[in-house]
Amino acid sequence: MLAVEQLTRRFGANVAVDNASFTVDRPMMIGVIGRSGAGKSTLLRMVNRLTDASAGRILFNGEDVLGYRGAAKRRWQSQCAMIFQQFNLVPRMDVVTNVLHGTLNRRSTAATLFNLWPEDDIHRAIEILDRLGIAEQAPKRAEALSGGQQQRVAIARALMQDPAMILADEPIASLDPMNAQVVMQALRRIHEEDGRMVIANLHTLDTARRYCDRVIGMRDGRIVFDGTPAQLTTGVARDIYGADASFSEAATSTEIGALERHPVHA
Numbered sequence: 057m058l059a060v061e062q063l064t065r066r067f068g069a070n071v072a073v074d075n076a077s078f079t080v081d082r083p084m085m086i087g088v089i090g091r092s093g094a095g096k097s098t099l100l101r102m103v104n105r106l107t108d109a110s111a112g113r114i115l116f117n118g119e120d121v122l123g124y125r126g127a128a129k130r131r132w133q134s135q136c137a138m139i140f141q142q143f144n145l146v147p148r149m150d151v152v153t154n155v156l157h158g159t160l161n162r163r164s165t166a167a168t169l170f171n172l173w174p175e176d177d178i179h180r181a182i183e184i185l186d187r188l189g190i191a192e193q194a195p196k197r198a199e200a201l202s203g204g205q206q207q208r209v210a211i212a213r214a215l216m217q218d219p220a221m222i223l224a225d226e227p228i229a230s231l232d233p234m235n236a237q238v239v240m241q242a243l244r245r246i247h248e249e250d251g252r253m254v255i256a257n258l259h260t261l262d263t264a265r266r267y268c269d270r271v272i273g274m275r276d277g278r279i280v281f282d283g284t285p286a287q288l289t290t291g292v293a294r295d296i297y298g299a300d301a302s303f304s305e306a307a308t309s310t311e312i313g314a315l316e317r318h319p320v321h322a
């Protein structure tokens with residue numbers, strides 16, 4: 057269904073993504089790991105067409121995604137909804153309105169300006185919030201919610217688009233371990249219950265192991281690992297992170313208590 061072929065993005069002399077290829081033949085939950093600057097965000101942003109590719113192809117169900125222009129590009133962007141580390145909500149707006157913004161690309165400007173939302177959409181927004189366990193927050197301003205709740209609002213907004221896939225760029229990097237767990241569980245459920253593909257950039261190895269069916273490891277723009285969590289041995293992880301023998305998984309962990317169990321010595 058998704059084929060990324062020799063995808064490359066250069067920024068001047070810097071190659072952010074270098075000849076990356078992978079195929080996904082059924083909806084799965086994929087974690088993309090690698091250290092800061094490895095090219096994870098650029099890869100996701102190219103899939104979503106937020107960033108242009110320098111070379112390569114992306115095919116979805118046989119169609120050339122990088123060739124989409126205008127309305128076709130917008131349709132594609134609603135097919136692969138993106139969520140971000142910083143949630144990207146409108147802080148002073150209430151939660152339901154933020155979720156309804158997920159339908160913006162199929163609404164007229166006038167309807168949006170006057171805040172005229174179809175009743176069906178409002179009901180659907182509340183249903184989605186309920187599914188994510190935050191329906192009671194619906195009338196509150198987004199800024200009044202905790203980080204984990206705000207990220208669930210962002211997921212709800214993405215689901216309003218009824219996307220085939222969700223691209224999550226460091227969805228839990230700003231969250232404490234408890235909230236990180238709630239958000240990852242929400243993404244996993246969306247994958248399992250709705251059959252949507254989820255591709256999430258993750259800083260932490262244990263999160264990728266625990267929630268993903270497949271892990272792609274990036275180093276210096278290149279895909280250096282593509283396999284199951286079971287194949288992701290400490291040696292492989294060391295290679296992805298470019299670390300030496302003192303590498304400890306706990307150093308990349310958000311798991312509650314991981315650092316206490318495996319202290320990292322400086």
Ligand SMILES: Nc1ncnc2c1ncn2[C@@H]1O[C@H](COP(=O)(O)OP(=O)(O)OP(=O)(O)O)[C@@H](O)[C@H]1O
Nearest residue numbers: 067070071072090091092093094095096097098099
């Ligand atoms: N708009 C841009 N202009 C110039 N260079 C960029 C731009 N976006 C990314 N880069 C560079 O491309 C490389 C890959 O960055 P990218 O953000 O994709 O990595 P990442 O793995 O997502 O890192 P992080 O986890 O820190 O977000 C980095 O060297 C970065 O500086």
